[in-house]
Amino acid sequence: MKAELSRLTGLLNHPEMAPQLLADRFTDRLEQTGGEALVDRPFPWLTRRGVVQRQACSDRRCDDGIRLDSGGNCENCGSVIHMQRARRARVAADMDRELPDLGEGERIQVLEERLREQAAIEAEDFVWRREQARAEQARREVVSAADQERAEAERAAAAADDAVRQALGCEDCGQQQAGGLCEACGYRRRTEALIVEAGLVAATWSADLNDQGEVAAVAADVRSSLEADIECTRDQFMELVAPGELDADPVAAASATAFAGLQAVEQALLEYRSRGLGRLGRTEEAEAEAKRAYATEQGRRWFRSNPNGADAIAAAAKAADTARERTAQYLLATRLEQLRDQAAALTEPAGPAPWSDRLPELAARQLNGDVTGMTIARARCDPSQGLTAAITNSPGTARY
Structure with missing residues (x-):
């Protein structure tokens, strides 16, 4: 009784209705039996018939064709009855077409036999599909367990690798337990990379790209300027910190000062890029693209009647500015790529001399x-x- 009451509580949208539904079911079962006087063994009758839900279909909320949650007729049962009627009509039509001369009694007998055969086939098919579903579910569970086991193994391996990596000292300063690179040195590396990038950006518009000496001179000037900015930023940071605060935690102090220098270089790099785009936007290539875009926009069919009107001039000027900006970005990207390729070629180690050049010397x-x-x-x-x-x-x- 308690188990059925608990199950009903889980099925219903309003769990508080479960006791009343169970009492109504018990009353209906007694009426179907014919009253309490006909129940000679109360406990078996109660556990096997009195409180047992009788599903007329596959819906868990169905009880003798009545929905437990709403109290109305079970729609799924209606669908099942409709399917049964349709199957009976289909079998009867096939039988009448195959055996048109049967009498009424023989017709009913043959029809019932064919319906039983059809029901047996459908039951067998249902069992087969259920077994297939169980096998598929078992396979999915095995695959899921294997995937979970593999994921756990990968997480354990990653955790072990991370523990080993965290135990490494810093490659630059030697700080212990730094994961191979401490925070301060990481900031310094990023700062150094941005300083080099700023030098290349400045060289794209202020140096002859084919003159390595001029490019190097521009990069050196940019480095000197940025190092001065970094030093100034660090001095300002030191002034904001309370006396003795940095001495209490030298590692945190080094990270904070390195980060301050990184921020200064990042801001300077944005300024260099903006200045470079402005200079490259005034080159001959950019001006030529701007003129072409201006003429193209001014010559569109909706401006042909008044190409010098305010609307036409405004649209043409906007198109020219867009073309100029786009060309400047393209020039900056291509020139940076050229400078990076040149720098990579200078840093590549020289390969061994070919044997045709070495053999005379060896001989x-x-x-x-x-x-x-x-x-x-x-x-x-x-x-x-x-x-x-x-x-x-x-x-x-x-x-x-």
């Missing part, structure tokens, strides 16, 4: 007496090799 080297004797002896034993081949294959020259 001209003097050999000691032991090696010379071995080489001459080998040449005499195999005249087809020749002296040059023997020298090349000798132990004394194999290391080059």
